[in-house]
Amino acid sequence: DVKVTQSSRYLVKRTGEKVFLECVQDMDHENMFWYRQDPGLGLRLIYFSYDVKMKEKGDIPEGYSVSREKKERFSLILESASTNQTSMYLCASSLPQGAYEQYFGPGTRLTVT
Amino acid sequence: GEDVEQSLFLSVREGDSSVINCTYTDSSSTYLYWYKQEPGAGLQLLTYIFSNMDMKQDQRLTVLLNKKDKHLSLRIADTQTGDSAIYFCAESGGSYIPTFGRGTSLIVHP
Numbered sequence: 279d280v281k282v283t284q285s286s287r288y289l290v291k292r293t294g295e296k297v298f299l300e301c302v303q304d305m306d307h308e309n310m311f312w313y314r315q316d317p318g319l320g321l322r323l324i325y326f327s328y329d330v331k332m333k334e335k336g337d338i339p340e341g342y343s344v345s346r347e348k349k350e351r352f353s354l355i356l357e358s359a360s361t362n363q364t365s366m367y368l369c370a371s372s373l374p375q376g377a378y379e380q381y382f383g384p385g386t387r388l389t390v391t
Numbered sequence: 392g393e394d395v396e397q398s399l400f401l402s403v404r405e406g407d408s409s410v411i412n413c414t415y416t417d418s419s420s421t422y423l424y425w426y427k428q429e430p431g432a433g434l435q436l437l438t439y440i441f442s443n444m445d446m447k448q449d450q451r452l453t454v455l456l457n458k459k460d461k462h463l464s465l466r467i468a469d470t471q472t473g474d475s476a477i478y479f480c481a482e483s484g485g486s487y488i489p490t491f492g493r494g495t496s497l498i499v500h501p
Contacts, residue, residue, distance in 0.1 A: 282433070309487050318399070320479070320493035321434075328487075368433055377422050377441075378487040382433035 281305070282383040284369055290389045297356040299386050301369030307381075308374045310352035312336075312344060315366040315385070327352055328374060359390045395492035397480050402498045409467040411495045413480030416461065420482040423456060424489065425465045428477040437465070437478075467497075475499045 285300035301310065309328050313321040313336075323336030325344040333344050341363060345353045352371075356363055366387050370380040397413045415423070421442050426434040440447045440454050440463075447454045453466040463482075467474055477496050481489040 311488075318493065321491045323488070326488065370434075372487055374487055377439055378483050378489065379422075379424065379436045379439060380426075380434070380489065382426075382435065384433045385431075 282369060282371055282381050284367075284383040284386050286386050287384060288387050288389075290391065291356075291359050292391055293360060295356075295359050295390075297359050297388065297390075299354040299356075299367055299369075299388070301352045301354070301371075301383055302350050303352075303369075303371040303381070304350065305371060305381065306349065307371035308349070309372045309378075310346065311370040311372075311380065312342075312352065312354045313368045313370065314338070315368055321368065324354065359388075361390050364388060364390045395480055395482055395490050397478075397492040397495050399493065400496050400498065402500065403470050405470060405472060405499055405501050407470055409465075409470045409474065409497055409499075411465045411467075411478050411480075411497065413463040413465075413492055414461055415463065415480070415482045415490075417482055417484045417490070418461070419484040420461075422483045422489075423454075423463050424479075424481040424483075425452075425454065425463075426479040426481060426491075428479065428494070430476070434479060470497075470499050472499050472501070 311326040312324040327346040369383040424439040451468045477494040480492040
């Protein structure tokens, strides 16, 4: 059974803190993605990676960075958390061929106070 | 850029059929997807359809694609309370980065 796991289901951080969200997939997928989900706005792509050490900006990369040192792990970093980064963060992975279907983790609900 | 539109809410009675509609603008769409998100969970792929097909059926789910009108629909037969969730339409225009709609909240009441 395919699996994408995220390090935390719920996280509460203070404004200005550095925050790490981690995602691990066991499907040997080349592609990994970070989205944020807000009510009424759907999913917005923050960053994606198509290979180890490779990363590309998505639609809303400001205030975020990513790291992919190993194929199975993709980390999202909030350098200095702000209240407008309170959101649900979803990680996904996919193959670079075929139907490109994405497999999602359970999400991390981050609250920045 | 590409856009995917879907209505935000749909309310149905248990046992009825649900039809969730989606329109998209990318004429080069190759795959079109339906994902389901249950409360507090991530998205789960329900089904997808290749752009050269016009229908796909999988148990209670029927996907219809009208490529000329760029319209995709998901029909759920005999809707149950367990089908209550957010349903996302998505399309990929030949790349591995899909464009998602904002999601339709399906509410099933007794």
